[in-house]
Amino acid sequence: MKPRTRALAGAVLLSLIPLVGQAQTLRIGLAEDPDMLDPTMARTFVGRIVFSALCDKLIDVDEKLNYVPQLATSYQWSADGKALTMKLRSDVTFHDGEKFDAAAVKFNIERHKTMQGSNRSGELRPVTSVDVIDPTTVRLNLSAPFTPLLASLADRAGMMVSPKAAQNSTNFASAPVCSGPFKFVERVAQDRIVFEKYAGYWNKAAIHFDRVVYTPIPDATVRLANLRSGQLDFIERVASSDIAKLATEPRFKVSKITEIGYQGITINLGKSDKAQANPLGRDNRVREAFELSLDRQGIVQVVMDGEAVAGNQWVPPSSSFYTKSNPVPQRDIAKAKALLKEAGVPNPSFTLMTPTTSDAQKIAQVVQAMAKEAGFDVKIQSTEFATSLNLADKGDFDAYVLAWSGRADPDGNVYSFLACKQPLNYSGYCKPEVDALLNEARSKQTVADRLKAYEQVNKFAQNDNPILYLYHRNWLWAYNAKLTGVREVPDGLPRLAGLKLN
Amino acid sequence: MFAFFIRRLVTVLPTLVFVSMLIFGLQQLLPGDPAQILAGEDQNPELIAQLREKMHLDKPLPVQYGHWMGGVLQGDLGESARTGQPVLELILQKLPVTVQLAFMSMLIALLISIPAGIVSAVKRGSVWDHSATVFGLAGLSMPNFWLGILMILFFSVELGWLPASGYVSPFENLGANLAAMIMPAIVLGTGIAAVLMRHTRSSMLQVLATDYVRTARAKGLRERVVVGKHALRNALTPVITLAALELGTLLSGAVLTEQVFTIPGFGKLIIDAVFNRDYAVVQGVVLVTATAYILLNLLADMAYFVFNPRLRH
16 A cells, blocks of 8 residues: 555544543453343452452452551451451441441341342351441351451442442342442443542542443453553463563553462362262372372473463462461372372372453463373363363262452351362362361451461371362453553452543 | 245345354353353352353253253343443444445455456456456455554555544544544455455356357447446356355454454354353344345345346246
């Protein structure tokens, strides 16, 4: 094309583009389309990203995972740990103008607990009743001491919706009414979710955008192309392979935040009869050999381009709940071979089930190659996620590559996975001693007391290896370099308060 | 022709019933449990049991089918288990997008393929013919998502001429709508153009070798009239069938292209629904696209009558 023709064509095409990008709109690219925009029903990680603009929570977590005030200004446990009293802000209104108070908290907790199809009922099971003491004081009564409740209240179980709107609406998720910095405008499934600034927000001085538009773009390359072409200001879950190049482009900034979840391999020890049929499930020496055959640092390099932290526990090494006496083991092929010889199975064979996501597939391939050097014959079975979940639940697998998005309290990363008969205990692991320790950790309040219990759980987990924890991913964000005030909280949810486009 | 039309119309209803049963049955063969997927990461067993009950998954299959069909007959396609939105509303949101993309793509495909097919048949063995063949092969073998990403990188990121994605309704802003739709329509259109062009060419070659064309030429008619009026109308019959089938495919959603350009059409809707075992959405979309497919085939059959007078008798 001649330069003049090209310029002309460009001008014509440009005239077709509407005047987008008024400075007050924040445009965020999401990796998936969220599910229901109702905190009681919601279940996806991506949904939580959107909620951080729409629904305030009783408490929040900060960059170091400390609990900080949001709708509640303070909280206090009773001496027996069976009651949590919270003082509430008095200047908060919902998007429909209704006042937020202790009665609204009671309504919301009860809604979370009793509504049909609620995804929160499990998290709030220890809460037996809610007392309204006065308009700004509320007390949650528990059946037994349960410290991890705070983590739930810092997530969707702590999100408060307008009782009036919830009672009057037949389909609340289609027009949610909360008390966050932005209120709902419209949603077109798989296309966009639009919010506008709520003028009555209690912390409005910290909000610098008039509108926020979320666009789900599943393909990471396309998401990045949209950021590069200036159609988005912020994208989440950047592909790790794009980070090195992005870091050299001054127009953009990158945030890397180590997640609170993990990526690991769950081994069937007793979920079904299949466990005993395989040396991996039968003999803990074989599992130890399997672990020793793996080079976690190598896995992080190959699978994640180095954008993850190698780990061997349900919390990352940086966590205050990490058992320091059990550091990430080094690869030791000779010892692995010796263990297999001792177990009488120099060449054990098993099937590694993996969801079809590219990360999980890469893990399976790298693990297969590494374990082979110690004598393992790993067969990879790629299975679409919904199917793999079903097979895992039935115990129809030997080993399963599974990621967990993580919870702010370590209990959320371990209890359901290692305590007997819990829903996420796909390994079928069951030891009364471990259950007792996990319950103890739930009931204690100080980090030191809880860590003591977790250290002992760790000894069991290290010996029995029901789950091989491999690494903790980095949440990777890329955004316009003019955007300031980005807070890197390990739960991977961008906070909009304080964000500003200069 | 009228009797034929009625006969065809009568077969539509049983076909649709059969399709609805087929999609309902096939879906049950999918491994995985919708209640499990809906229960989220935590997999709370009480919630899973509640959801099974709510979605009638605890009932026998014929009862489940009855529930669904009963709703469909009253115009209620159920609601999405994932987002809680009514399926009909979702379909109505996506339908205009998919229809626009399908017709724009088909228009591009026809504008390229028919002239190219004619030229390469008439000037067989010429440079034109060979270039058209090369174009056809390229169009056929280039994966849509790859061409899509290349176009985004070139026109959006490098030149900044077109938006990389983001659908705008034509009623809101026609210019912005066309700017968002032109790249996906070109990607889809060129792929189909390649197929249609090859068929136009071979069909045209066959017709040009027939006796009546020779007769027309012997009568001294101009070549333009021979090709354009006498040969083309006959040659188009198989091309129409093919174009209708391709249009039907386009209307059922272009999964990869929609994914790349973030066009909120049927393709994205159905793929997400399948992965989330959102049965009501899958069934609703398939029912609508199957109806469109059947009706388009009917229209194609009727188009034969228009283009080929011999069939009228």
